[in-house]
Each structure stands twice: as C-alpha cells, then as structure tokens.
Amino acid sequence: MVQGSGEGRGSKQRGFAVKTIRGFRTVSTIASITLAQFTPLDLKVQEVCTVERAKLTGCSPYLSSDIKLHKRTPPTKLAHPATRQGIQFSSAYVQNDIDRLCPPDSTKIFTDGSKLENGDVGAAFVIYKPNDAPIIQKLKLHNSCTVFQAELLAIERAVRWVQDSSIENVAIFSDSLSALQELENKNTTNSLATKTHDHLRSHSGNVKFVWVKAHVGLEGNEAADEAAKSAATSHQSLDFAKFPISHVKRLSREANRLCSEERYTSSTTGVRTRTWLPSLDSVTKLYAIVKQSLHLTQVLTGHGYHRQYLHRFKIVATDKCNCDPNTVQDIDHLLKVCPRYARQRETHIALCNHLDVSPFDIPEMTTRELAIKSFVEYCKYIVNSLKEYNGT
Known part of the structure; x- marks a missing residue:
C-alpha cells in the first residue's frame, strides 16, 4: 500500500x-x-x-x-470454429405469438433469473409438457452472482434437461435479451453459454429459442419469475457459486x-x-447538473479574483472591499452582503424562496435544478465583474 x-x-x-x-x-x-x-x-x-x-x-x-472466480472458457476448450454455431431466437409479446411460434405438441420451457434487493440470487425454469402438469426446477446462486449469470444458468440447465430427456421438439422462452444475445454469439467464451452450446450440439432434436416481454401477464413467464424469486430466498444448497x-x-x-x-x-x-x-456525494450531485467552470471553482475553493486572495499574494494593496473600507472582500461578503450585487442577489434569493431551498446551501439547491443554475449564474456575474471592480 x-x-x-x-x-x-x-x-x-x-x-x-x-x-x-x-x-x-x-x-x-x-x-x-x-x-x-x-x-x-x-x-x-x-x-x-x-x-x-x-x-x-x-x-x-x-x-x-x-x-x-467465474472464468471464461479457455480457447483450448472451445469447439472447433467450423463446428461452432450460435442460437437464433424469435420474439413474442403476447400469448398469440407464443401459440403461433410453438405447435401444440411441443414442450415449452420458461426460464428466468432474479436478484433481490437484499442480494439473494435465484434462477428457475418451468416445463410445460403437452397434457401434463408443469414441472418447476429451482436453482440457488451465491449472493455475489449477477442476474445475468442467473438468466444464463436457467437456460443452460433447461437445455441440459432437454438433452437428458431426449425430447425432440422444445421451445425455450426467456425474458433476458442480453442472455439470448450472448448465446447468439457463436464465439462467446462465457462458460455458461459455451456449456449451453455443447448441450445443443449433443442434442439431435429441435430446440427453438424465444425472447418474451417480461411482466405482461404471460403465464409461463410469470411462473418462472415467481419460481426464481422463491429460489433466491430458499435455504437450499447452492447450485452455482462462482463470482x-x-x-x-x-x-x-x-x-x-x-x-x-x-x-x-x-x-x-x-x-x-x-x-x-461537505461530502463526495454532494460533489457528484452538483456536477450532475452543472458543468465545471472558472467562476464556480473560484467560489468553491476561495481562490479567485477577490481582494482577500489577491492581497494574500501582494497583487493588490488591500484586502478590503470598495463598498466598505473596514470589510474584507471575501467570497462570502461578495455573495451575501456586498451592495454592488444586491439586485442579482435579490433575484437569486427570491427564486430560492419560491422553490423553498436555502439560497447559499449547495446540497439543498441541487435538489432543485433551477436553484443551483441560478446560483451558478450569480457566481458567474460576480467573478466576471471582479477585475473591473477591483481595478486589476
């Protein structure tokens, strides 16, 4: 260190x-x-x-x-480039799209992954065989895992189930576009994606992939979502524990x-x-609204064209303001007291009063964009006029 x-x-x-x-x-x-x-x-x-x-x-x-660590698949473990093949997927927005894409005798599998606010991660896939009750498979992931990993794991395990079951016609539905796009890339090195590709190469049947819109009331997708959340909160042993x-x-x-x-x-x-x-968060919020500028920096640092600073380096003979020979011309005086800027000050204060924020409290003003922009313009006006005001 x-x-x-x-x-x-x-x-x-x-x-x-x-x-x-x-x-x-x-x-x-x-x-x-x-x-x-x-x-x-x-x-x-x-x-x-x-x-x-x-x-x-x-x-x-x-x-x-x-x-x-969840490592990438090394090049030596990848399939030969001539045999690599990514998936292709369709899109479904409503139940009619699903019915159109999948014949009645096909098996439908809905997959999903979930990461809860407390960090729990789960995945699941729900299998709908023709004329059979749904089969739900739940998977628990380590809290360090991402929802992207959960989505890919659900698809990988679903494809593995298809391979082991030797089912010919299957449609796998996922609401994760990023996961499907990863599987679409035949040269991916994501280990979950490459495992899925390996399963598909070993399976002789037809596996179709479909992206479905989430949270629009599709029965299978809602069931998979509920199962993934249930898996996240469960106390079952971990099915995947790679960060x-x-x-x-x-x-x-x-x-x-x-x-x-x-x-x-x-x-x-x-x-x-x-x-x-007073904090880094207040700095972040300020510059999310306004840009860096010479004028604002002079106010925030106290290093600028005002006499207190110039006198410190013997550039001017006095640190007192022109408005009062007994008052030091510092940033606070210019912003809050100096009569030269009374009109601009009153305009800014009136706006802040209307917005119910303190006119000289930056963290509070950043909660109202108009207020902080008014303050920056006020600072700019003062700094632009200081050289002339101070005769420098």
Whole structure:
C-alpha cells in the first residue's frame, strides 16, 4: 500500500485536476482532486491491483476462498470454429405469438433469473409438457452472482434437461435479451453459454429459442419469475457459486470511495471547499447538473479574483472591499452582503424562496435544478465583474 499524506499521495494528479476544474494553481490537492471527481492515484493503483490479483488467483478478497472466480472458457476448450454455431431466437409479446411460434405438441420451457434487493440470487425454469402438469426446477446462486449469470444458468440447465430427456421438439422462452444475445454469439467464451452450446450440439432434436416481454401477464413467464424469486430466498444448497469479476470491481470501487470520503472530510486543507460541499456525494450531485467552470471553482475553493486572495499574494494593496473600507472582500461578503450585487442577489434569493431551498446551501439547491443554475449564474456575474471592480 502506498503511504504518505493526502497532499503527497495526490501531488502528481494535482496538475491535471486543477486544469479540469479550471482552478488557480494554488488550489489544494484534496480540493482539486475532489472537485475533478478523480479517484486518488494510489487508490486507483490498489483497485487495479485487487482486480488483477483476483483474475490471477481466482479468489476474491471479499469472499471466502471456496468461492471461485467465474472464468471464461479457455480457447483450448472451445469447439472447433467450423463446428461452432450460435442460437437464433424469435420474439413474442403476447400469448398469440407464443401459440403461433410453438405447435401444440411441443414442450415449452420458461426460464428466468432474479436478484433481490437484499442480494439473494435465484434462477428457475418451468416445463410445460403437452397434457401434463408443469414441472418447476429451482436453482440457488451465491449472493455475489449477477442476474445475468442467473438468466444464463436457467437456460443452460433447461437445455441440459432437454438433452437428458431426449425430447425432440422444445421451445425455450426467456425474458433476458442480453442472455439470448450472448448465446447468439457463436464465439462467446462465457462458460455458461459455451456449456449451453455443447448441450445443443449433443442434442439431435429441435430446440427453438424465444425472447418474451417480461411482466405482461404471460403465464409461463410469470411462473418462472415467481419460481426464481422463491429460489433466491430458499435455504437450499447452492447450485452455482462462482463470482463475476464485476463483483470485485464494484466492491473495490466502493472501498476506494469510502477511503476518498474519509480523506476529504478529515483533511486539514480544502476547508473552504468542504464548507460548500461537505461530502463526495454532494460533489457528484452538483456536477450532475452543472458543468465545471472558472467562476464556480473560484467560489468553491476561495481562490479567485477577490481582494482577500489577491492581497494574500501582494497583487493588490488591500484586502478590503470598495463598498466598505473596514470589510474584507471575501467570497462570502461578495455573495451575501456586498451592495454592488444586491439586485442579482435579490433575484437569486427570491427564486430560492419560491422553490423553498436555502439560497447559499449547495446540497439543498441541487435538489432543485433551477436553484443551483441560478446560483451558478450569480457566481458567474460576480467573478466576471471582479477585475473591473477591483481595478486589476
């Protein structure tokens, strides 16, 4: 792990961050990197290292060692290019489409995967043989698995069941377009998809694939969805326990964000920026609405054309405002008190009062787009006029 102070760790990133936010060169490392929404370089290195180590070892630092990485099928295990063949699939939106695509004597299998809010993952397929009661097969996956894995597993196990049962005419229905598109690719290396292709090559019968629109009342699809959710919450043994690399990437990013948040909130520098934007979340919400700009950066960092800053570097003779020889011309004075900007201030405050938000609380203003855009325009007006106002 790279050690050192927050300023030292990000010193090489600082130049890029300052250019990104269009800030003054004196803006602190922590403030510039945070406003630029960069991941600190040492944390990014750790993140990449964690992901690559997981790929090499097949283990996740966030899971027990018995849960292994869901690896791609190696080229040596793939079928010869001449024998590879992806699936083709049709689409069905209503029951009439299903009836049209499938003859009455065919077996219909509906597959589905589900990942619940608490992280539980399940998959299922429901078999409808002509004149027989439905057969429901439920599959439990490890919580690190994705719904994409669940969808592919349901199809793979359904095709395996077809192969073992030696049924000739089968239609497999799935509401996962991404899973079907993966199976459509004859050169896929996804191990669940390649297993499905292997099953299909070994089966002499006709297997048709159909994409169905989800949650439109199709009986088979609704039954598969219910069975997949039931499998997710069940206490049965795991049918599939391989984590995707996206699991490690996501948790590593989350760990980095927590570390970045701690650095930002506990840093002895960037205090002015933290006054306006107390958390990384508030920074994200702000720049989801407005763009980086010289004017806004000057307000957020306190490094700008106002006299308090210029006097600090002996560019002007005094730090006092033209409106009052006893008042320091800082950002707060210009925004909230200076009579030169009274008209623009009153306009902004009136809008915020109408929208029921504080006129100088950025996290609160970001809940109302008109309010934060009004604030940015107000900042722009002040900064654009400061050189003339200060005679510099």
